[in-house]
Amino acid sequence: MKYWLGFVLAGFMASAWAAQVEVVDAWVREAPPNAPMMAGYLTLRNPGREAVVLMDARSPQFKKVEIHRSSIENGMARMEKQQKVELPAGGEIRFHPGGYHLMLMYPVKRLRGGDRVRLELILDGGERLEVVAPVRRDHGGMGHPH
Amino acid sequence: MKKKATWLTVVLVVLGVGLVLWNSRFSIPDLQMPGLQWFDPAPRLPASGLEDTEGRPFRWDWPQGWTIAFFGYTHCPDFCPDTLAVLARVESRLQNAPPHRLVFVSVDPYRDTPEIIRGYLEYFDAGFIGVVGPPEALQAVTTEAGAFYDYEDPDSGEVFRVPDAKALEKGYLVNHFGALVLVDPDGVMRGHLYPPLDEERVSRLILALQ
Numbered sequence: 001m002k003y004w005l006g007f008v009l010a011g012f013m014a015s016a017w018a019a020q021v022e023v024v025d026a027w028v029r030e031a032p033p034n035a036p037m038m039a040g041y042l043t044l045r046n047p048g049r050e051a052v053v054l055m056d057a058r059s060p061q062f063k064k065v066e067i068h069r070s071s072i073e074n075g076m077a078r079m080e081k082q083q084k085v086e087l088p089a090g091g092e093i094r095f096h097p098g099g100y101h102l103m104l105m106y107p108v109k110r111l112r113g114g115d116r117v118r119l120e121l122i123l124d125g126g127e128r129l130e131v132v133a134p135v136r137r138d139h140g141g142m143g144h145p146h
Numbered sequence: 147m148k149k150k151a152t153w154l155t156v157v158l159v160v161l162g163v164g165l166v167l168w169n170s171r172f173s174i175p176d177l178q179m180p181g182l183q184w185f186d187p188a189p190r191l192p193a194s195g196l197e198d199t200e201g202r203p204f205r206w207d208w209p210q211g212w213t214i215a216f217f218g219y220t221h222c223p224d225f226c227p228d229t230l231a232v233l234a235r236v237e238s239r240l241q242n243a244p245p246h247r248l249v250f251v252s253v254d255p256y257r258d259t260p261e262i263i264r265g266y267l268e269y270f271d272a273g274f275i276g277v278v279g280p281p282e283a284l285q286a287v288t289t290e291a292g293a294f295y296d297y298e299d300p301d302s303g304e305v306f307r308v309p310d311a312k313a314l315e316k317g318y319l320v321n322h323f324g325a326l327v328l329v330d331p332d333g334v335m336r337g338h339l340y341p342p343l344d345e346e347r348v349s350r351l352i353l354a355l356q
């Protein structure tokens with residue numbers, strides 16, 4: 001009986017651990033004036049033994065958020081909406097410029113370098129991950145620190 | 147023989163060349179790197195139809211030096227600002243670069259007004275020239291430059307050349323040429339630099355445009 005309980009407990013913990021996705025290096029690119037679209041980047045890590053699927057993302061600071069992937073195909077730059085992103089067991093996926101990004105559409109209020117964006121990532125089990133991402137400025141000029 | 151000629155015609159039409167090609171008096175810069183293509187002979191870009199953000203007619207020929215053009219749109223949150231930041235950084239760091247100018251051509255004239263483009267570019271570098279114009283003029287230029295673009299519904303994947311009222315309300319994605327287009331002082335389109343467009347590659351390119 002004792003053994004049985006221990007086994008159940010271990011199984012439960014393993015499944016909770018599987019969904020314990022880590023989010024690191026989250027940031028949002030500051031948009032130039034009048035640009036209604038922003039991009040959010042982060043790294044998702046799945047230390048668990050089961051794959052996890054990112055299903056959706058939202059933020060109270062934007063009218064709409066989508067998961068996108070940019071690519072260059074035959075010299076053409078494109079963005080494609082992703083229905084989901086699979087995070088393999090023990091793996092990580094990097095959202096970065098020119099690749100996966102959170103497409104943050106129509107900010108409720110203009111966001112500038114130093115502001116914070118609250119994001120909610122929705123996983124396949126219905127779990128939600130809360131992430132706070134700083135807005136960073138990268139306009140390329142030398143005179144202003146990023 | 148006949149078959150071969152037909153095939154060649156098809157290739158030329160697909161490439162968007164086979165129109166009028168010029169032997170420019172400017173020689174190809176002495177630089178080779180992966181993803182850098184030079185053309186000789188090459189098409190001359192149409193001189194009229196587009197305007198800069200001050201409302202002046204834009205001309206591709208510029209006697210002072212070469213033109214580096216990027217075709218993008220301001221609703222682009224990822225690839226375009228990333229590339230413009232690289233170009234701005236290169237501009238602020240490069241020393242002893244030959245005279246050149248950087249031009250951003252909007253391939254989204256349905257949403258990008260001169261004012262929007264001006265504000266967008268100034269954020270990166272006030273020296274960037276913003277160019278926009280009626281769709282017909284844009285199509286003529288992009289065809290000659292090999293800088294293709296079209297629009298896409300993010301949900302259905304439907305591709306279109308002209309956004310209708312519904313698409314304008316809902317929003318749409320723009321698929322666009324991702325390479326830099328290199329134009330010689332006579333306005334002849336001489337090269338493409340394909341991504342990755344990092345600081346090192348872009349700097350080497352600009353330094354070679356003598």
Ligand SMILES: [Cu+2]
Binds near residue numbers: 223
């Ligand atoms: Cu996007």
